[in-house]
Amino acid sequence: xxxxxxxxxxxxxxxxxxxxxxxxxxxxxxxxxxxxxxxxxxxxxxxxxxxxxxxxxxxxxxxxxxxxxxxxxxxxxxxxxxxxxxxxxxxxxxxxxxxxxxxxxxxxxxxxxxxxxxxxxxxxxxxxxxxxxxxxxxxxxxxxxxxxxxxxxxxxxxxxxxxxxxxxxxxxxxxxxxxxxxxxxxxxxxxxxxxxxxxxxxxxxxxxxxxxxxxxxxxxxxxxxxxxxxxxxxxxxxxxxxxxxxxxxxxxxxxxxxxxxxxxxxxxxxxxxxxxxxxxxxxxxxxxxxxxxxxxxxxxxxxxxxxxxxxxxxxxxxxxxxxxxxxxxxxxxxxxxxxxxxxxxxxxxxxxxxxxxxxxxxxx
Numbered sequence: 001x002x003x004x005x006x007x008x009x010x011x012x013x014x015x016x017x018x019x020x021x022x023x024x025x026x027x028x029x030x031x032x033x034x035x036x037x038x039x040x041x042x043x044x045x046x047x048x049x050x051x052x053x054x055x056x057x058x059x060x061x062x063x064x065x066x067x068x069x070x071x072x073x074x075x076x077x078x079x080x081x082x083x084x085x086x087x088x089x090x091x092x093x094x095x096x097x098x099x100x101x102x103x104x105x106x107x108x109x110x111x112x113x114x115x116x117x118x119x120x121x122x123x124x125x126x127x128x129x130x131x132x133x134x135x136x137x138x139x140x141x142x143x144x145x146x147x148x149x150x151x152x153x154x155x156x157x158x159x160x161x162x163x164x165x166x167x168x169x170x171x172x173x174x175x176x177x178x179x180x181x182x183x184x185x186x187x188x189x190x191x192x193x194x195x196x197x198x199x200x201x202x203x204x205x206x207x208x209x210x211x212x213x214x215x216x217x218x219x220x221x222x223x224x225x226x227x228x229x230x231x232x233x234x235x236x237x238x239x240x241x242x243x244x245x246x247x248x249x250x251x252x253x254x255x256x257x258x259x260x261x262x263x264x265x266x267x268x269x270x271x272x273x274x275x276x277x278x279x280x281x282x283x284x285x286x287x288x289x290x291x292x293x294x295x296x297x298x299x300x301x302x303x304x305x306x307x308x309x310x311x312x313x314x315x316x317x318x319x320x321x322x323x324x325x326x327x328x329x330x331x332x333x334x335x336x337x338x339x340x341x342x343x344x345x346x347x348x349x350x351x352x353x354x355x356x357x358x359x360x361x362x363x364x
Contacts, residue, residue: 017037018038021114024115036132098119100115109132109134148341156339157335158291158335159299159335160326160332161299161333164301165331166302167302168227168228173197180225181194182201183211259295275305275307279306288308294336298328301325307324310328311326
């Protein structure tokens with residue numbers, strides 16, 4: 001396996017601008033990413049390094065080189081603009097030389113390819129390395145309704161279910177109309193039917209386990225609801241992950257695929273595939289696409305965890321765990337055909353469609 005890395009930077013900059021990070025890129029992956037360039041308008045926010053410690057040199061290696069390169073970047077010094085970093089991916093060689101990519105400890109802060117390097121041992125504390133802080137959210141670059149529709153039309157995922165899958169998704173209203181029940185802690189013997197619009201569901205508060213949803217009591221209705229309604233199911237643009245039952249049950253389980261799209265040029269950057277209680281971010285360069293730019297996602301048999309590639313994934317360690325089996329089959333959901341916009345808090349209420357942004361549902 002090719003485990004070599006390359007560090008990429010800018011070729012030329014205006015004298016008033018400085019490169020703040022490099023891009024750490026594995027040579028066995030397609031190029032994808034960006035670097036951060038900064039300009040200090042007020043003074044005091046940027047500072048050139050005063051000294052350095054030699055961590056590693058290639059002089060002892062018998063390799064062909066075009067020349068020597070030195071990583072010598074500016075530092076971010078204003079604490080009001082900076083935040084902490086944590087290790088994301090760690091790569092090491094047989095001699096104990098570690099190179100690791102970094103991401104903000106606070107996930108709301110921007111990530112721009114910062115990385116670290118050291119010889120041997122556990123990755124050192126990162127207290128002296130900073131990244132930019134998202135000090136003030138600017139929503140002016142957030143997409144309007146037409147741009148949201150364009151994003152959905154361009155990147156909406158194709159979800160493949162296993163050929164032996166019997167439990168398929170449905171629209172929320174179909175789930176309600178076909179007998180889903182609302183339970184309250186302490187009153188389990190008196191479940192309440194849910195209105196088609198969900199208007200009688202509890203609002204606000206926290207996830208304290210006081211209420212939950214479950215299947216109909218009638219066995220026939222329960223079996224019908226469990227199998228879902230794929231032909232009339234509807235994708236939701238922005239959903240909240242809510243646990244809806246006892247451990248080990250997947251009644252009304254919300255799994256999700258999250259797309260990270262650039263506000264500047266509409267480019268798809270990464271996709272998050274939820275996997276039960278966790279998940280994985282995958283760079284756009286490593287995704288499978290269909291029908292142009294449509295992201296392909298694979299839902300595991302019965303568990304419905306999402307993965308970017310088909311096959312068997314064991315959830316556990318030592319070769320023992322829950323089996324998450326995925327494959328490409330004829331059971332497929334094109335989420336761009338039937339979807340609704342359920343949340344975009346930054347848009348003014350007058351700008352939101354009364355019925356939600358949606359497309360016509362398929363009849364097959």
